[in-house]
Amino acid sequence: MEIKRRRNKTLVNNLTAYGFMLPWFIGFAFFTVFPVVFMFSVSLTNRKLNGISQYIGFTNYKNIFSSSTFRNSFRVTMFFTIIMMIVTALWALFMAFLLNRRQKLNGIFQFCYFLPSVIPSVALAYAFRTIFGKDAGLFNALLSLISGSNVQINWLFDKNTVYLAVFFITLFTYNTGQMMLIFRSGLNDVPKELYEAGNIDGASAWLKFTKITLPMISPIMLFNTVMGSISALNGSFALLYPLTGETGDPNKMTQVLSLLIYNEAFSNHKVGYGCALSVILFLIACVFGIGIFAVSKKLVYYEN
Amino acid sequence: MNKKARTAAIQKNVIISLIKIIVAVIMFSPIIWIISGGFKTLTEFTTSTNIIPKKPTLDAYLYIFNSSNFFLYFRNTVLLMLGTGVGTLISSSMVAYPLARMEFPGKNMFFALIIGTMMVPGIALIIPQYIMFGKIGWLDTLLPMIIPACFAYPYNVFLFRQFFRSIPKELDEAAIMDGCSHVGIFFRVLAPLSKPTYATIAVLSSVYWWNELTQPVFYLNSEKWRTLTISLMTSFMFIKGNTFVVNWPTIMAASTLMIIPPMLLYFFGSGYLVEGIKTSGLKG
Numbered sequence: 001m002e003i004k005r006r007r008n009k010t011l012v013n014n015l016t017a018y019g020f021m022l023p024w025f026i027g028f029a030f031f032t033v034f035p036v037v038f039m040f041s042v043s044l045t046n047r048k049l050n051g052i053s054q055y056i057g058f059t060n061y062k063n064i065f066s067s068s069t070f071r072n073s074f075r076v077t078m079f080f081t082i083i084m085m086i087v088t089a090l091w092a093l094f095m096a097f098l099l100n101r102r103q104k105l106n107g108i109f110q111f112c113y114f115l116p117s118v119i120p121s122v123a124l125a126y127a128f129r130t131i132f133g134k135d136a137g138l139f140n141a142l143l144s145l146i147s148g149s150n151v152q153i154n155w156l157f158d159k160n161t162v163y164l165a166v167f168f169i170t171l172f173t174y175n176t177g178q179m180m181l182i183f184r185s186g187l188n189d190v191p192k193e194l195y196e197a198g199n200i201d202g203a204s205a206w207l208k209f210t211k212i213t214l215p216m217i218s219p220i221m222l223f224n225t226v227m228g229s230i231s232a233l234n235g236s237f238a239l240l241y242p243l244t245g246e247t248g249d250p251n252k253m254t255q256v257l258s259l260l261i262y263n264e265a266f267s268n269h270k271v272g273y274g275c276a277l278s279v280i281l282f283l284i285a286c287v288f289g290i291g292i293f294a295v296s297k298k299l300v301y302y303e304n
Numbered sequence: 305m306n307k308k309a310r311t312a313a314i315q316k317n318v319i320i321s322l323i324k325i326i327v328a329v330i331m332f333s334p335i336i337w338i339i340s341g342g343f344k345t346l347t348e349f350t351t352s353t354n355i356i357p358k359k360p361t362l363d364a365y366l367y368i369f370n371s372s373n374f375f376l377y378f379r380n381t382v383l384l385m386l387g388t389g390v391g392t393l394i395s396s397s398m399v400a401y402p403l404a405r406m407e408f409p410g411k412n413m414f415f416a417l418i419i420g421t422m423m424v425p426g427i428a429l430i431i432p433q434y435i436m437f438g439k440i441g442w443l444d445t446l447l448p449m450i451i452p453a454c455f456a457y458p459y460n461v462f463l464f465r466q467f468f469r470s471i472p473k474e475l476d477e478a479a480i481m482d483g484c485s486h487v488g489i490f491f492r493v494l495a496p497l498s499k500p501t502y503a504t505i506a507v508l509s510s511v512y513w514w515n516e517l518t519q520p521v522f523y524l525n526s527e528k529w530r531t532l533t534i535s536l537m538t539s540f541m542f543i544k545g546n547t548f549v550v551n552w553p554t555i556m557a558a559s560t561l562m563i564i565p566p567m568l569l570y571f572f573g574s575g576y577l578v579e580g581i582k583t584s585g586l587k588g
């Protein structure tokens with residue numbers, strides 16, 4: 001009798017839990033599992049944008065791996081993701097440092113540093129298309145003023161300068177603002193006693209930074225940079241599509257995988273091929289994801 | 305402190321303040337550029353780099369308010385924000401509750417799956433979803449974005465779970481003693497106590513959807529449901545009747561209008577915004 005009642009209670013408890021989770025079960029099935037399976041099955045066809053399709057086996061994958069456009073895009077994706085992570089993380093750390101020195105008007109400084117990251121990426125992209133423009137661009141005007149000669153560089157369309165310009169622009173994205181705030185609180189959590197001890201020993205600012213600050217905030221930095229690489233994979237489309245277009249100008253130098261997928265599926269009407277590319281992007285994300293798990297396991301170990 | 309050390313400290317402070325100001329100028333320059341561009345004529349915009357326009361004009365704003373569908377795009381964007389916001393707040397907090405507060409078989413596996421899906425970039429699944437939503441006739445409406453939001457976003461589930469876990473468990477235990485069911489605890493104890501959490505996630509979700517470009521680019525086509533981000537790339541892009549000349553002042557004026565809400569949000573809800581973003585990145 002007692003056992004039965006307890007069993008009933010557990011049953012009710014479990015059913016309640018699953019009831020609460022029902023929205024996720026449905027969402028997971030329809031908007032994650034089904035699209036993944038469907039994506040794989042469409043990737044084995046030559047489906048066109050108008051829906052006409054025919055089974056062609058692994059032909060799409062064969063074509064992808066022998067295509068120089070894909071190889072270029074794969075390289076660009078890796079390069080863009082990794083360099084963007086390094087550049088934005090360092091800049092975010094730098095700004096967090098500046099803001100953590102308690103001075104007057106810090107609120108205004110944080111506002112100026114943070115606001116660019118919450119404005120639409122498309123507005124940012126258009127602002128920089130003109131700031132980095134050849135003729136009436138702010139950047140060329142500044143360089144001309146400093147150097148005294150007439151600088152006329154088409155930053156975003158010159159293959160020597162495009163990466164410089166694009167990575168500069170990534171300093172203004174959500175990733176950077178987010179990391180800046182996280183690093184700020186990470187820096188605040190470093191025990192003050194450690195710095196005092198350092199002062200007593202007469203350690204230089206650089207020594208204190210490398211021997212105290214960096215080791216103390218490295219778990220947070222590591223976790224966030226790896227996490228950020230996923231959002232870079234995802235978010236690069238919203239920045240690069242309005243900035244350099246779906247063909248990734250100049251000369252496909254900024255055509256990350258997401259832009260290539262859009263280009264193939266919508267401009268070239270090759271949806272089946274686009275799906276095969278999506279499968280590859282999905283697998284890349286899985287590799288990054290497994291990396292994150294490995295990293296965060298290590299972090300737990302550090303904490304113990 | 306002797307005099308020498310004091311002057312050194314002052315010097316250091318001055319240098320850091322200077323660096324701070326330079327960084328602020330760099331970070332804020334695109335925003336100043338956008339605002340100033342909206343008050344220029346097309347000729348001035350394409351020929352000079354003045355920050356303060358020589359002949360300030362309201363033409364771009366007059367065009368946006370009088371001769372474009374700005375208010376339609378604004379309405380669509382607000383509907384998108386409201387639909388996704390309400391949907392994800394209700395569903396994600398429900399899903400987070402048992403993960404934070406109950407014991408049941410499969411809990412750890414489900415949580416691992418939720419974390420796992422957090423890592424899947426949406427862009428990888430957008431083509432199959434595009435075909436799927438096309439089959440049920442949802443393309444060119446806001447439904448492909450609003451409906452999935454009503455079935456819990458892993459990211460928001462994760463945030464709610466983190467916040468729920470920080471509320472003392474004794475409260476639930478007391479409620480159970482009083483004969484309260486789990487449904488009762490959620491609606492009468494946890495949800496009311498978590499109002500700041502709901503506000504935080506509402507703020508994060510609003511900022512996200514106000515700025516979102518990728519999904520509207522794929523799912524929306526016609527004028528009817530066009531959002532503001534898309535309108536920058538289409539309606540406000542070219543001068544009337546000529547698709548070769550980019551109408552920069554109008555783009556900048558429309559961008560200025562799009563910057564205002566996030567700016568106001570920062571002024572009035574920076575606590576929620578900053579707290580939410582910190583929690584989203586601190587721990588796995």
